[in-house]
Amino acid sequence: MTKIYVAGHRGMVGSAILRKLEARHAVGEDVTLITATRSELDLTDQAAVREFMLAECPDVVILAAARVGGIHANNTYPADFIYENLMIECNVIHQAYAVGVKRLLQLGSSCIYPKAAPQPMREDALLTGPLEPTNEPYAIAKIAGIKLCESYNRQHGTDFRSVMPTNLYGPGDNFHPENSHVLPALIRRFHEAVHEDREEVIIWGSGRPMREFLHVDDMAEASLFVLDLDKLAYDANTEPMLSHINVGTGEDISILQLAQMVARVTGYSGRIVTDPDKPDGTLRKLMDVNRLAGMGWRASISLEQGVTETYRWFLDHQGDFRN
Numbered sequence: 440m441t442k443i444y445v446a447g448h449r450g451m452v453g454s455a456i457l458r459k460l461e462a463r464h465a466v467g468e469d470v471t472l473i474t475a476t477r478s479e480l481d482l483t484d485q486a487a488v489r490e491f492m493l494a495e496c497p498d499v500v501i502l503a504a505a506r507v508g509g510i511h512a513n514n515t516y517p518a519d520f521i522y523e524n525l526m527i528e529c530n531v532i533h534q535a536y537a538v539g540v541k542r543l544l545q546l547g548s549s550c551i552y553p554k555a556a557p558q559p560m561r562e563d564a565l566l567t568g569p570l571e572p573t574n575e576p577y578a579i580a581k582i583a584g585i586k587l588c589e590s591y592n593r594q595h596g597t598d599f600r601s602v603m604p605t606n607l608y609g610p611g612d613n614f615h616p617e618n619s620h621v622l623p624a625l626i627r628r629f630h631e632a633v634h635e636d637r638e639e640v641i642i643w644g645s646g647r648p649m650r651e652f653l654h655v656d657d658m659a660e661a662s663l664f665v666l667d668l669d670k671l672a673y674d675a676n677t678e679p680m681l682s683h684i685n686v687g688t689g690e691d692i693s694i695l696q697l698a699q700m701v702a703r704v705t706g707y708s709g710r711i712v713t714d715p716d717k718p719d720g721t722l723r724k725l726m727d728v729n730r731l732a733g734m735g736w737r738a739s740i741s742l743e744q745g746v747t748e749t750y751r752w753f754l755d756h757q758g759d760f761r762n
Contacts, residue, residue, distance in 0.1 A: 442470075443472055488530040496538055502531050502543065544599075544602065547585060551582050555568055589680060602662055605724075607655050609749050639710040689729075
């Protein structure tokens with residue numbers, strides 16, 4: 440019997456991973472899944488995490504818990520973002536080592552890479568330049584998570600791994616009008632424009648910046664793929680000081696093209712207007728996914744298919760949104 444603890448199982452990524460694991464369990468794999476809600480376990484509380492790990496003694500830990508948000512949230516709550524993410528990582532990773540967890544997978548973010556990193560961004564771009572200032576505290580916390588895993592592996596011989604996803608979207612996303620990321624924000628904006636019969640929708644910036652998007656179900660598949668690799672196969676594709684793996688599609692799209700796609704999916708037929716007076720941010724952010732492709736995994740959900748499914752989920756869950 441393998442006991443797997445999924446930290447952050449109610450979040451977008453954690454819930455997708457949990458669905459994949461439950462499907463495996465349904466077809467007969469000998470697995471016990473362990474979860475705890477935030478009210479049941481505060482991952483920033485060292486003593487509480489220690490007691491939980493000692494009581495449950497999981498064989499495998501998937502660390503999908505994090506404080507996340509868009510540019511506005513990162514700018515408004517930088518202390519919360521760096522503190523909470525550092526504490527979560529330190530507590531879960533250290534206590535996993537302390538109770539003898541066989542394997543751990545930590546989920547990070549593409550924001551770990553320098554603002555001016557060459558495109559597409561390779562794993563070895565880490566720590567080669569300054570970070571994007573708007574999310575630097577969050578990025579530093581996620582870099583610390585990578586280095587925690589690397590350091591425990593080097594000193595204690597653990598098998599702790601890290602995957603760095605590109606921009607994620609899908610069921611369970613955050614559609615808050617201020618704190619959401621670009622894709623769910625556009626879905627909500629165009630949906631409201633349809634129902635309010637607006638003649639135009641304004642998008643920030645020139646619309647030229649290029650971004651990459653990965654469906655959360657693909658991310659869940661990739662996470663379990665990396666977790667399932669035997670140690671020899673994993674070590675053969677990583678290095679002691681370069682142990683994280685990029686996860687993405689390897690393809691990007693302009694923000695204007697993305698807005699046009701969302702308009703099609705939501706049935707909006709009005710004008711899309713760019714506002715070049717608003718900032719564009721980094722002009723391109725694309726992950727180099729050759730390392731993961733070389734291991735045998737590629738994304739399978741097309742962006743338009745994923746956006747369509749996400750909009751359907753949004754329609755089914757509108758009553759759950761507070762704002």
